[in-house]
Amino acid sequence: MHKLLSKLDSIKGRGPHAGDSVTSNSTTDETLPINQADVYKYRRHRGVNLGSWFVLERWITESPFKYAASPAQSDLDIARGSDAKQVLEAHWDTWITDEDWTWISKMGLNAVRIPIGYYHLCGADRRVLDGTDFANYHEVYEGAWSRIIGACTKAESLGIGVLLDLHAAPGGQNASSHSGISDPHPNFFAHTHNQRNTIYILKSLLQSLSSHNLSNIIGIELLNEPDPPSDTALTKWYTRAISELQSLNTDMPLYLGECWRTGVYAEYLANHPPLGMAVLDHHLYRCFTAEDIRTSVDDHIRAMDDPNGISHVLSSASEKVGRVGGGLVVGEWSGALNPGSLAGISNENEKKKAYVAAQLRMFDRSCGGWFFWTYKKEMLPTHSFGINTQDLTITHYLAEALFWAGTMPIILYASHRLPRKRSAKSVSLAPGQRGEQES
Numbered sequence: 001m002h003k004l005l006s007k008l009d010s011i012k013g014r015g016p017h018a019g020d021s022v023t024s025n026s027t028t029d030e031t032l033p034i035n036q037a038d039v040y041k042y043r044r045h046r047g048v049n050l051g052s053w054f055v056l057e058r059w060i061t062e063s064p065f066k067y068a069a070s071p072a073q074s075d076l077d078i079a080r081g082s083d084a085k086q087v088l089e090a091h092w093d094t095w096i097t098d099e100d101w102t103w104i105s106k107m108g109l110n111a112v113r114i115p116i117g118y119y120h121l122c123g124a125d126r127r128v129l130d131g132t133d134f135a136n137y138h139e140v141y142e143g144a145w146s147r148i149i150g151a152c153t154k155a156e157s158l159g160i161g162v163l164l165d166l167h168a169a170p171g172g173q174n175a176s177s178h179s180g181i182s183d184p185h186p187n188f189f190a191h192t193h194n195q196r197n198t199i200y201i202l203k204s205l206l207q208s209l210s211s212h213n214l215s216n217i218i219g220i221e222l223l224n225e226p227d228p229p230s231d232t233a234l235t236k237w238y239t240r241a242i243s244e245l246q247s248l249n250t251d252m253p254l255y256l257g258e259c260w261r262t263g264v265y266a267e268y269l270a271n272h273p274p275l276g277m278a279v280l281d282h283h284l285y286r287c288f289t290a291e292d293i294r295t296s297v298d299d300h301i302r303a304m305d306d307p308n309g310i311s312h313v314l315s316s317a318s319e320k321v322g323r324v325g326g327g328l329v330v331g332e333w334s335g336a337l338n339p340g341s342l343a344g345i346s347n348e349n350e351k352k353k354a355y356v357a358a359q360l361r362m363f364d365r366s367c368g369g370w371f372f373w374t375y376k377k378e379m380l381p382t383h384s385f386g387i388n389t390q391d392l393t394i395t396h397y398l399a400e401a402l403f404w405a406g407t408m409p410i411i412l413y414a415s416h417r418l419p420r421k422r423s424a425k426s427v428s429l430a431p432g433q434r435g436e437q438e439s
Contacts, residue, residue: 037215040161041253041277045218045329045369047111047163048104050151052374053095054144055115055167057178061378064091073177075117075168079137088140092147100375101154111161111218113331113371114151117168117180118201120144124208128201131193132170133181149212156216163255163371164209165221165331166202170194174227189228198223199241206248219253220245221281221331226257234259235268242274250276255331257281266317266328273324279368280321281331282314284359286341293340297351300341304358315366330363332373 052060056075064087065072069080078084104112119134123145129135152162168180171187171194179186188194202222209217222241228234242254258265258280269278286292286300295303303309318328335356345351363370 040216041218045111045161046109047113047371048109049113049115049332049371049374050096051115053114054120055117055178055180060374063378064088071182074180074182076133076181079134079140084140089143092144101158105158105160111163111371112155113163113165115165115167115224116148118166118170120148121201121205125204128204131197152214152216156214161216161218163218163221165224167224169198169223173223174225189233195237199244202241202245203248206245206252210249219255219279221255223257225283226259231261231264239272242278246275253277253279255279255281262313262317266320269321269326270324278326280317280328282328283332284330285334287336287338293338295341297337297341297345297355301355301358304362311362311366318367327368329368330370333359333370334373
């Protein structure tokens, strides 16, 4: 195994390209070829979210909401408005273009996370809409799936991995409009029909992806930022979803939102190890709560560098899930700070860059990768630093950080439990970073 990891650690640069293959030099009877798809899945992810491309958020992209029905905050409101099909297809075709993909590649980013709603899959499987709020809008969304596959194909041509994130599930898994509906009372957890239907949708997504033979799919995220009535309600659903998906395919990593209860969900995975790889997704923001606001930027930076702080929480969880073949990533983070954290600061840009740097240092110590939120914003207010990569200040720093990151191993997962009789594509690998456990 040591020889395999040494070989993996020797892989540097942008990523795999057509025909690439890595094979273990092990002289034992267990040959472990590492193919192109393996490298995409198991390397360290340094990525960006392509926010508001398919699941729309009005604070990011205002223009698609021009003809939306009231309250004009969610995808369902747009679908219910006028000219929805034309508005959405125009947006899908212009929000992320070849120029954007080239920019992402030149920045040295090796992955993207693409938030999608279940209704964006209806072009591949019309039944995903049955019994849902979007049942009458197949015509509006039928063109989305071909564009999602086109995005994955374009990313593959540039050596960029893709994490497909189910951002919007039937009934809404949280009360935010980015769950697809403008309803303060989401009912994903209230109705078992929605939970069963979401598993069907995820299975359909998995099978549809398999039919396209893409090598660069990092994984599928089962739910973005779920807000369950209890941890038991969510873990019960996770257990069933993982079981049914892995009955079809154990090769596809499954990403799990952990409700900002990292230790609890690390313990869950440790006690219920899946057949394939499962990865916890933590979202890190320090600009929303009252405590965030009254904490100075310098204290935020110190907290990121504190080995007993959030770094300890993430590294502990990484270690725990790593022992059962899993991992942890920060699926969303930003450089945004509340003005309260910058009060009295004269050199704001330098402080903001230092804050970004502290987060990146912490991620490299404690988890298997990250995805910045978000790639770009339609209108750039003066306070937009840290919420999109197109901000020139943060672009400069990320470029510098990614340059130095290129000298580091790209592999996220090392094995703590290597089954003797599994095929190469079904080998479960786990994080190489070490840490302590925190609930």
